[in-house]
Amino acid sequence: MSADPKSYNKPQRNMLLETDVNGLAQAVVTLTQEVWVLNDRQMVTEAVLAKHGIDIAEEIDTFTPDETLQSKLDERSRAIMQRVFNSLGGISSDE
Amino acid sequence: MSEELHARLRQRGRASVDFLANFGFGMSDLRDSVEEEIQRIVPDPDALPDDLDQRDARMQQSLGASQAYRATQAVGEWMATHHGLVAKHAFEEVREEMEPILKKFEQGGSTVEANPDKEAPAYWDGVDFHRTAGGWDEHDYQGYIHADIVHTRLVAKTFPGGIFAQRRMVAALPPKDHYDKIIDMGCSTGHFTRALQETYPDAEIYGVDLSLKTIQQAQRLGNANGWSWKLFQRPGEDTGFEDETFDLATSYILLHEIPADTIKALFKEAFRVLKPGGDMIMSDVTRYADLDKLAQWRADAGAKYGGEPHWRASASLDLAQIARDAGFVDVTAKAFDPFKYPYVVQGHKPE
Numbered sequence: 001m002s003a004d005p006k007s008y009n010k011p012q013r014n015m016l017l018e019t020d021v022n023g024l025a026q027a028v029v030t031l032t033q034e035v036w037v038l039n040d041r042q043m044v045t046e047a048v049l050a051k052h053g054i055d056i057a058e059e060i061d062t063f064t065p066d067e068t069l070q071s072k073l074d075e076r077s078r079a080i081m082q083r084v085f086n087s088l089g090g091i092s093s094d095e
Numbered sequence: 096m097s098e099e100l101h102a103r104l105r106q107r108g109r110a111s112v113d114f115l116a117n118f119g120f121g122m123s124d125l126r127d128s129v130e131e132e133i134q135r136i137v138p139d140p141d142a143l144p145d146d147l148d149q150r151d152a153r154m155q156q157s158l159g160a161s162q163a164y165r166a167t168q169a170v171g172e173w174m175a176t177h178h179g180l181v182a183k184h185a186f187e188e189v190r191e192e193m194e195p196i197l198k199k200f201e202q203g204g205s206t207v208e209a210n211p212d213k214e215a216p217a218y219w220d221g222v223d224f225h226r227t228a229g230g231w232d233e234h235d236y237q238g239y240i241h242a243d244i245v246h247t248r249l250v251a252k253t254f255p256g257g258i259f260a261q262r263r264m265v266a267a268l269p270p271k272d273h274y275d276k277i278i279d280m281g282c283s284t285g286h287f288t289r290a291l292q293e294t295y296p297d298a299e300i301y302g303v304d305l306s307l308k309t310i311q312q313a314q315r316l317g318n319a320n321g322w323s324w325k326l327f328q329r330p331g332e333d334t335g336f337e338d339e340t341f342d343l344a345t346s347y348i349l350l351h352e353i354p355a356d357t358i359k360a361l362f363k364e365a366f367r368v369l370k371p372g373g374d375m376i377m378s379d380v381t382r383y384a385d386l387d388k389l390a391q392w393r394a395d396a397g398a399k400y401g402g403e404p405h406w407r408a409s410a411s412l413d414l415a416q417i418a419r420d421a422g423f424v425d426v427t428a429k430a431f432d433p434f435k436y437p438y439v440v441q442g443h444k445p446e
């Protein structure tokens with residue numbers, strides 16, 4: 001065994017530089033917007049349902065998406081990630 | 096995995112795990128952009144430096160100028176350091192309902208012999224394999240978390256070739272139709288052990304692994320399926336079994352997690368515990384010798400940032416020669432296309 005294998009626990013990595021900080025800010029704001037839209041939708045959904053006398057919190061927690069919903073979820077999550085990661089990498093994603 | 100053992104995650108855990116499962120797709124534009132950059136800076140892989148460290152330094156220097164590359168590294172680092180945490184948190188949300196089920200499957204024909212007093216080897220102890228903080232044994236239910244969440248819900252979703260199908264394919268390769276007694280070295284949570292049992296339904300299977308938490312999960316998997324596995328927290332290179340005990344000795348992607356001298360010792364141990372006429376099959380990651388210099392660099396960087404301290408040395412070994420040196424005859428080695436993975440070495444102990 002050559003080097004101490006524990007040195008692999010926290011490897012040195014060629015990551016962002018100071019010059020990337022503006023891209024990072026763009027990404028963080030994009031992300032904040034996405035998170036906000038979702039938060040808003042969730043709170044509105046729960047309020048609408050409560051108006052109809054339905055408490056959905058527990059059911060949401062234990063819900064298993066069917067295949068159709070799962071593929072829609074996958075598609076949406078990939079799109080969100082792409083927008084954020086692309087901002088970070090300086091790639092324009094027109095959406 | 097038996098349905099009962101498969102946790103029904105709560106929304107937060109479920110959505111977070113799905114987020115991880117989709118991560119590679121989320122990075123696809125970045126990766127494409129880095130790929131173009133790599134093609135530009137490495138028109139001829141053969142011209143890269145021979146030395147792997149120098150080659151990495153060259154690549155890092157060139158790619159370091161690319162914002163997309165730096166972003167893949169930063170985003171990839173998040174994945175490396177967070178996947179274990181996300182999986183653990185997802186489990187904690189369902190711990191209360193899962194614990195009785197997990198305990199139930201600790202009873203049955205599959206047994207575990209723990210060895211808490213035996214000192215763990217330096218090549219394993221304290222190493223965060225796969226960058227999972229705390230390594231294989233960090234959490235009470237690390238084996239379960241790894242098998243049910245990390246493996247089944249993440250790795251299995253995207254791994255080329257399919258992690259379970261690949262194991263079944265390899266389990267069917269040994270030459271005989273029937274084996275009485277099998278030892279699976281580095282059996283971990285029992286994915287390959289399962290493929291062996293399904294291929295040789297009457298076989299009596301022994302498993303050894305350094306990690307207690309993972310073999311506890313193998314025990315649950317065995318019991319949930321009505322199998323009687325004998326699992327031991329012992330190193331593969333020093334199993335403690337009598338000479339000439341087994342008809343088949345196996346390992347599946349264990350070798351890249353151990354240093355070269357331990358690999359040699361492990362082949363010798365397999366030879367020792369096999370009966371005359373017994374068979375050996377060991378599978379591991381793509382050999383560097385089967386890759387061009389650029390692909391080697393990719394594998395090597397994956398190991399460096401993926402918590403795999405022994406990968407480089409291990410993937411650089413000629414395993415067929417090591418098998419012959421240990422005494423095996425009729426040794427064959429085959430790299431399966433299209434990724435030259437898994438790399439499978441087989442041999443035979445003379446009568």
Ligand SMILES: C[S@@+](CC[C@H](N)C(=O)[O-])C[C@H]1O[C@@H](n2cnc3c(N)ncnc32)[C@H](O)[C@@H]1O
Binds near residue numbers: 287304329348
């Ligand atoms: C990638 S996993 C093996 C996977 C498993 N065979 C499967 O089919 O899923 C590697 C395992 O090897 C174990 N290990 C590492 N060094 C070992 C050694 N010297 N002897 C036995 N097990 C070892 C680790 O604890 C870990 O559980």
